[in-house]
Amino acid sequence: MNDDNRSILLAGLPERVERDSARIAQARKEGRKVVGYFCPHVPEELIMAAGMIPVRLAQGGDMEAVSAGEDYLKADSCPYARSCLGFRKTGNPIYTGVDAVCVAYTCDSMRKNQEYWAEYLGVPSFPLGITQTHDRLRSKAQSLEYFKNELNLLASRLEGLSGQRVTGGKLKRAIELANRIRDRLWQMFEYPADRQTPIEWRDVFRIAQAGFTMDRQEYLDELILLGERLEKINKESLVPDKRPRLMICGSVIAQGDDKVLDIVEQAGGNIVADSVCTGSMFSRKRVTLFGLVGNPMDALAERYLYNIPCPFMTDLPKRLSRIVKIARDYNIDGIIYYSLKYCDTWRAEFKAVRDTAQKQLSIPTLLIEAEYSPADIGTIKTKVEAFIEMMEGR
């Protein structure tokens, strides 16, 4: 992107936090409630339909927040989970600006987060039960039914907080808005599939993350504006990118957790695709509403139960085939497997991903285990440089 035309979607994190927290504070003054959520299994549509402002709490990379989180979670729990609590304590205005949080029951650490937010931070904290063993192939009807009921329960708890009913009409309008955002965002994530791309994955990733805290309509408007500008760029005039094409997958890459991405960029690698929960995942699948008679809660349950590949679930084969598909679609030369230290669920799947990538795609996978501290920069840099050098020689 040309710096002169830089979209507000590409603003740096501090600027975004300042801008969005001011907006949130203003909305609260006007009597609106703000609801935070961590994992993408929580439908933001429900929060919107209850007349509240959804914000995804997904910041990381801050050692002060990590340390503050250790008042609750032990030092050997993942730094992201510790930060989720720590940011509230260190006074991050986005985290202190929420009136409640919704926490999907995913991994052990996030479940503990829900408990500590409720019992220690004094913030209403609504748990969302989500099944771990569901699988479309095994057709477990009970999973969908259970999850739909959990969504209904969450909706009623949100109604209690906002004092507004979640009606079918409101839900449909919220779904429509979120779908339009997904479509626009997905168009951008598709650009880097081409070597001649008007926008790099890293920027699209930033744009996706900018959406976590922005007003949804404003976010859509900005996406449309930026999309129009990108469409006007003549791809043929762009120089094809020759750098090794990488995919990043694994643990959550939070806003501000730029260490590994920076190292890869500096080492001459080009990340063009991802399979992380803060990246393209949100935009990969719409909430499908069937005409006017379709039940929006059914549609939400279907979308949010089946389409978020998180390893707290047992359907590893499905996650592997998704990774393989992305790697093929984006013509990947290698995979960076990012495992936050103590993220048990992702770390335990590394071997399966590495072996599958080798067997089905003949491409290498590099495991990067990292914390938020800068102490491991040197080691990671050496590993990444060697990996990229190896790919350049292939």
Add this chain to the structure above:
Amino acid sequence: MTAISNSPGYNRLVLDKELKSFDGVLALLGADACTLNQTGKKLVAKSPLSPPEPVYAAGGLAYDSSTRETIIQAVMQENFNLANAGVDAGLSPEFNPWNLIMVGSLAGNSTGIAPAGAAIACGCWDDQHKKSWQVLSDCLNIPVYFWEIPRYDADSEIWALRFLKAELEQLFKWLECQTGQKVTRESLAEAIRQGNMIRRDLAAFDELLQSGNRLLGGLEYYMIQLISSDYLPGPGRLHEVYSRLIDEVRHRDQEKQVPPVSNKAKALRIYLMGDETQQFQLLNTIEDCGGQVVGADFRLALYYELISEEGPPLDNLARWIWKMPCNMPTGERIRATIPFIRRQKPDAVIINSTTGSRNLPGSERMVRDIIKQQMDIPVLSIETSLPRQDTEKTEYLVRAFIEMNSY
């Protein structure tokens, strides 16, 4: 003499030699492949805190691989290299040693015990165990089946129980394929009846520890609890072993015999919580320092109450599983556990975290605060790892804690 009584780890432990019927526990603890094969039943691996009833209802033999492989390999044989084998198989070195040893041991078939399949419960309490079996399913040529227990939330009771019953019905079908025996209403009711015998036994041991006299050593009690999670080699046999022990300990009480582990007139009564420790010597240390183990919540989830024997057994089992304390959010779990702790009349609580474990240690602060607030007794948090790793610091902490609170 049992298979484990010649092992190096066993020789480091101080057991109550006067307690003759404890040999039965040691024999069950050291059950080998040959003994298990003699039963003629299919061995089905399970998670430590899931009830074994479904396996027995299907005519199988439940096997708590995590507890048993680790006790034999790490605690008794001191075969710590198996943790590295667990890493080689695909686990993170940051996993807790229960899972590392189990995966290393099963992947290398170290004990010679080969389950025919594994029915692994996924719930709100242990990601690592689930992921360990995901890794093992790739290493072992056996079917691995994940079934699920939805989180406890009073507001979701109706659909959570509906979900759990459907899960159990599917689990029964899977078990039938492994064992060749159909789970019927009668076989499930019988499995529940037999399981309740074990629950009564475990409650009886707790009751014995409520006494002002020290009737049962802490280490013996701990081992009794650990072998309860799979009823191996069958609930009938386990019940016999437990019954003999209970009788002998009751007899001691009547005869006013004090076991040799005691060394002080008034010991500090300690209730243990948190993760099970592989450092069995810790139980000896507590007593050496003047403490007395009066209970533990390690296996409480398996016997917190009897499973109702009135009405449809599937409904009863589902409801009981859903309300297991380990399936509850921490606050509710501890509040539900406190009445059990109070009954043991402890003077203090020690909470153990196992290095690398994320679940119980993650809520340790909350547990500590609730216990202190509601029971007003001192609480010590410790961390343990493999049997002989960094034991000095723990011993020092325990010793200081007991000394400080004994006056």
